[in-house]
Amino acid sequence: MTGWQRVKVVGNFLNLSTLAGLLVGVIGRASFSRGPRGLFFANGYKVKFPVASAFTIGNVVLSKHERAYFDDDALVRHEERHSWQYFCLIGLLLWPLYVVGVVVSWCLTGDPASRNPFERLAGLKDGGYVERPIQPFSQTLSQTLSVLRSRPKAP
Template identity: 45%
Template sequence: MTPVALVPSERLSRGQRVRRLANLVNGSTVLGLGVAALGRCRVRRGPRGLWLADRYRFDFPRAGAFTVGDVLLTADEWPARVQVYPGLLAHEERHAWQYAVCGGLPFVPLYVLAMAWSVLRTGTKGARNVFERDAGLAAGGYLDAPVVPLRARLRRPVGA
């Protein structure tokens, strides 16, 4: 994935305007801004109609970055985070699209189910999570992992 600059976009594409409106109407961006406020984040406009929130204060969820609607959150500073993971903004933007397609908050339980499926099949949160695969595993800092047959997986503890 091509790295995305951290500066706000002067002009949004039609699709970006549709995504931004969908996530505003479905409430996920409003929730994301609320999560950022609770986490005492520094929030600013970002590229492609996204909001960048950094210095998130909580340990949940356990992730280097996460997205709620059009709000991209990290405990780090965004410039430092994208220096380590140049494709991360594009990866998180894909999650913003997933919120729009799933109608907003229904994305959250769907994501949890996809994560559980991935853990069951590979022992990792992302390797077989359809949402992470769609967003690009490597860009999000995930490693691919082989699928373990269900019979063998059920005999082994998670993470083994």
């Protein structure tokens, strides 16, 4: 671990984002292990929200998958960049800003990540995202309504 990564570990502990990540992992009944670059992995996360394959809170990377899922160096780099975002944005302040990024990206592309500045700065490709082109909002709305209509209705 580099000196700057150590600074990030301490900073994300002090800004409470890593503690929040650990709490979310405990609530999600995840199993914890140490990862590289000052990260902690929380695998086997059982809560259905968020729907992402992996997500980061502070220095904790949570996933529904097994530990081997993080053998992908590009994915780990992507999630580490998110941990730097928590450090730079003073912890949990990232959450409302990230939600704004999701909404803007969805409005522009119909996809929550393509134009989300936090995902773009973390590396879309490294995170397994595909960059979608900007499209008219009417097309985004039409696509969303079509998906909602095709979902099975609850009994």
